[in-house]
Amino acid sequence: MKQTTIKCGWLVSMDDRIGDLKDAEILIRDSQIVAVGHDLGATSDEVIDAGDMIVMPGLVNAHIHLWQCGLRGIGSEWAVGEYFVHIHGNLATHYGPEDNYLGNLIGSLTQIDGGVTTALDWCHNLKSLEQAERSIDALEETGLRTVFAHGTTKPPTPPDGLPYSQIPHPRERVEALRKGRLASDRGRVTLAMAILGPHYSTWDVVVQDLALARELNLLSTSHATRRKQDCVTPNGYLRLAQEGLIGPEHNIVHANFFEDDELKAVVEASASVTPTVLVELHSDSADPLVPRLRALGALPSIGNDVEPIVSGDMFREMQAALLHARQVANRDNRRGGGAPFRISPVRSREALQWATIGGARALRLENRVGSLTPGKKADIIMLRSTDLNLFPVHNPLYSIVEQANAGNVDTVMIDGVIRKRAGRLTFPVDVLRQRQSELAASAERIMRAGDFTVLAA
Structure with missing residues (x-):
């Protein structure tokens, strides 16, 4: 049983009982944090000197489509609706199992490189069990803690077939994964269901999909992106909440167009809501929901969503x-005639909560990750305080939230295993270079098959 001590310059624990500490230590036994404090006096097999670093919980990306990473940036100037036309109506249909493997491998390594230790991979281009299996192969190979949310394609309706909105989630595929390699909820890669939900499917399909998720004891997650008049099942989430069909085991993504009663109902039902702010600000959408969730006393989770459009x-x-x-709080206060705030109306610690504890709670992993709490998994990242954009550090929390970027991540530990050290991934360099070459070829083939050309800048 390996024991490791991290000697921290600054420690931001995200545990109210521990707080933020200077010159503290973390004691790790195998994959678990066993103590946090000063001068622990432990004899360890390895001592990590992080005296010039900010040590913090790994970030939790509560919503990303890792399979799309080979298409990064192709839609940076897309207008409203083009994502659905180009991705779901075209490029996604040309992916095969190996394309998914490559996207998930490079995509998850990118997340680790940027300080993410846990992600929900919303994998919704799946046409076969083999494609799902190869997607999972990549996640297991990289070491990222992942909730693999099994989803399905949204191809154009075939002349002799049903529209995807009338097709339930494929039981045989989800059962095969749940009874096979992802049977345990204690593993580093676990299973969830990425279902269509009321915005994209009929009421009968929604109820059937949720029943399957409950039967298999799986987190379910659904997109909510449409105005009420455009939904396949208008007011569907309100009805689900009122009938007790959703609770903390269900996650809703975006939900910008929710009316107040619908949002209040799902929050009171304890369903989680995940805004993806960069994407939502990019599009013709209502405001991201972070301010409205805060007003209801809910803890948001956040995610990156689609790398073809945003970072x-x-x-x-x-x-x-x-x-x-902050902008919304100041705007609404000014419009309401309030006196100027004497201190920021949204504190920096809240934002870090959204990216750690909030994500962990949404993924039903709060008892395992999200804070540097004894008993939780050793999912830890370290930021170089000597980097020019962070130096000098006066308040480590402000440095993390207001100043840091992915390039400041020096070390990443997941499940007690070092996945990045001294600014470099521990993944084999020769394998990574080969997979990068293969991903580029995969993306070129997919865009060629879809007769897609990237818009000139």
Whole structure:
């Protein structure tokens, strides 16, 4: 049983009982944190000198489509609706198992490189069990703690077939994963269901999908992106909440167009809501929901969503979420005739909560990750305080939330295993270079098959 001590310069624990400490230590036994404090006096097999670093919980990306990373940046100037036309209506349909493997491998390594230790991979281009299996192969190979949310394609309706909105989630595929390699909820990669939900499917399909998730004891998650008049099942989430069909085992993504009664109902039902602020600010959408969730006393979770449009850097997502929430609070206060705030109406610690504890809670992993609490998994990241954009550090929390970026991440530990050290991933360099070459070829083939050309800048 290996024992490791981390000697920290600054420690931001995200545990109210521990707080933020200077010159503290973390004691790790195998994959678990066993103590946090000063002068622990432990004899360890390895001592990590992080005396010039900010040590903190790994970030939790509560919503990202890792399979899309080979298409990064192709939609940076897309207008409203083009994502669905180009991705779901075209490029996604040309993916095979190996394309998914490559996207998930490079995508998850990118997340680790940027300080993310846990992610929900919303994998919704799956046409076969083999494609799902290869996606999971990549997650297991990289070491990222992942909730693999099994989803399905949204191809154009075939002339002799049903529209996807009338097709329930494929039981045989989900059962095969649940009774096979992802049977345990204690593993580093676990299973969830990425279902269509009321915005994209009929009421009968929604109820059937949720029943399957409950039967298999799985987290379910659904997109909510449409105005009420465009939904397949208008007011569907309100009805689900009122009929007791959703609770903390269900996660809703975006939900910008929810009316107040619908949002209040799902929050009171304890369903989690995940805004993806960078993407939502990019599009013709209602305001991201972070301010409205705060007003209801709910803890938001956040994620990057789609890298074809925005960056996959969770530090940028956290900063955008915080700045948007502050802007809305100041705007609404000014419009209401209030006196100027004497201190920021949205504090920096809240934003870090959204990117750690909030994500962990949404993924039903709060008892395992999200804070540096004894008994939780050793999912820890370290930021170089000597980097020019962070130096000098006066308040480590402000440095993390307001100043840091993915490039400041020096060390990443997941499940007690070092996945990045001294600024470099521990993943084999020769394998990574080969997979990068293969991903580029995969993306070129997919865009060629879809007769897609990237818009000239």
